[in-house]
Amino acid sequence: MRGFSRDFRDELFELMKWRRDVRHFKTAAIEEAALARCLHAFSLAPSVGLSEPWRILRVDSQAARAKARANFAETNAEALAQYAGDTAENYASLKLAGMDDAPVHLAIFCDDGTTKGKGLGAGTMPEMRRYSVVSAVTLFWLACRAEGLGLGWVSILDADRLSSDLGVSADWSLIGYFCLGYPTQEDDTPELERAGWETRAEALELQKV
Amino acid sequence: MRGFSRDFRDELFELMKWRRDVRHFKTAAIEEAALARCLHAFSLAPSVGLSEPWRILRVDSQAARAKARANFAETNAEALAQYAGDTAENYASLKLAGMDDAPVHLAIFCDDGTTKGKGLGAGTMPEMRRYSVVSAVTLFWLACRAEGLGLGWVSILDADRLSSDLGVSADWSLIGYFCLGYPTQEDDTPELERAGWETRAEALELQKV
Numbered sequence: 001m002r003g004f005s006r007d008f009r010d011e012l013f014e015l016m017k018w019r020r021d022v023r024h025f026k027t028a029a030i031e032e033a034a035l036a037r038c039l040h041a042f043s044l045a046p047s048v049g050l051s052e053p054w055r056i057l058r059v060d061s062q063a064a065r066a067k068a069r070a071n072f073a074e075t076n077a078e079a080l081a082q083y084a085g086d087t088a089e090n091y092a093s094l095k096l097a098g099m100d101d102a103p104v105h106l107a108i109f110c111d112d113g114t115t116k117g118k119g120l121g122a123g124t125m126p127e128m129r130r131y132s133v134v135s136a137v138t139l140f141w142l143a144c145r146a147e148g149l150g151l152g153w154v155s156i157l158d159a160d161r162l163s164s165d166l167g168v169s170a171d172w173s174l175i176g177y178f179c180l181g182y183p184t185q186e187d188d189t190p191e192l193e194r195a196g197w198e199t200r201a202e203a204l205e206l207q208k209v
Numbered sequence: 210m211r212g213f214s215r216d217f218r219d220e221l222f223e224l225m226k227w228r229r230d231v232r233h234f235k236t237a238a239i240e241e242a243a244l245a246r247c248l249h250a251f252s253l254a255p256s257v258g259l260s261e262p263w264r265i266l267r268v269d270s271q272a273a274r275a276k277a278r279a280n281f282a283e284t285n286a287e288a289l290a291q292y293a294g295d296t297a298e299n300y301a302s303l304k305l306a307g308m309d310d311a312p313v314h315l316a317i318f319c320d321d322g323t324t325k326g327k328g329l330g331a332g333t334m335p336e337m338r339r340y341s342v343v344s345a346v347t348l349f350w351l352a353c354r355a356e357g358l359g360l361g362w363v364s365i366l367d368a369d370r371l372s373s374d375l376g377v378s379a380d381w382s383l384i385g386y387f388c389l390g391y392p393t394q395e396d397d398t399p400e401l402e403r404a405g406w407e408t409r410a411e412a413l414e415l416q417k418v
Contacts, residue, residue: 009355049401049407056415057416061418124288135346138347143221157333200252204252
């Protein structure tokens with residue numbers, strides 16, 4: 001049996017604690033070998049029926065990035081209009097996207113039409129395919145942080161418009177748009193918490209039945 | 210900056226490689242302290258707007274477990290009817306649920322009605338709350354494996370019926386039903402692959418735009 005030491009487990013929790021949703025990036029390029037090491041996490045990720053439904057689009061061209069950026073800017077403005085007063089100012093100051101500075105952009109999709117895995121486990125809960133992609137992204141996120149790379153998950157987007165702009169298959173649903181790069185600062189407290197937006201629960205509550 | 214060594218990163222990928230969806234459990238109880246250490250991963254997990262929408266129900270009573278088991282058994286029989294010949298036999302032989310042996314059962318939900326996080330990031334993509342729960346479950350999964358515990362994610366279920374049977378709020382959506390315990394065997398190859406159901410892709414494909 002492959003065992004893991006107490007020291008390793010402690011460091012794993014340190015990694016979880018220092019993982020952050022990063023919005024402020026250095027413009028410095030990411031070493032391609034480091035990126036490849038992180039992306040390997042996808043090949044080790046769980047997926048329903050072993051369907052491996054993740055589809056990764058590396059958004060390199062200025063034209064494609066400009067479309068994603070405009071999508072975020074317009075959707076963000078609409079979102080902002082829903083918050084009043086200090087909350088809205090807080091919200092605006094969060095600078096939610098590091099889209100201008102991050103050297104690597106990935107649009108990650110779920111292929112809901114894949115036949116890989118023969119539909120096992122996705123019949124009654126078809127969302128399991130999308131959940132598989134989220135699990136893979138989470139492993140990738142940990143791998144990035146362990147390499148000193150920051151990842152920012154952009155979800156304030158019109159997903160249908162982005163899929164259309166990027167020309168992907170109609171079967172693909174957007175899981176997220178991800179900015180990747182070296183962070184300008186490190187912190188073990190989420191930016192939203194530092195900005196006074198929200199606090200973490202003091203303890204995890206479990207109910208029993 | 211909190212750095213992580215090459216050795217740690219190598220072991221992190223070892224952990225990812227040895228993480229498995231476990232279906233065969235010893236009936237031995239799990240030490241409560243070990244379970245609590247693993248559950249702490251939820252308190253370090255990412256969530257959209259810091260909404261922490263995970264809701265964890267520990268299913269201990271025989272009555273509640275029997276309802277979950279019947280739900281799986283009936284849904285599984287329906288799923289089985291969709292596969293013909295050898296595929297179906299394979300499917301039946303996978304023994305998809307360790308529900309009878311696993312000492313700990315958790316039903317994990319997403320509270321789609323939570324006001325925590327003020328809706329940030331979940332306006333255009335409300336599924337982000339559910340994705341947050343999946344991310345948290347993924348961290349929990351790694352923590353469990355690092356403790357020598359196996360986790361099995363049951364998704365062949367009628368989610369609405371289970372939610373009703375367990376009496377949870379109408380705002381909660383089921384993310385999964387999880388069996389937890391010490392595995393009867395260890396393997397670094399998924400059971401579905403060993404059973405010939407499906408194979409992993411040889412390499413991760415990236416497209417560029």
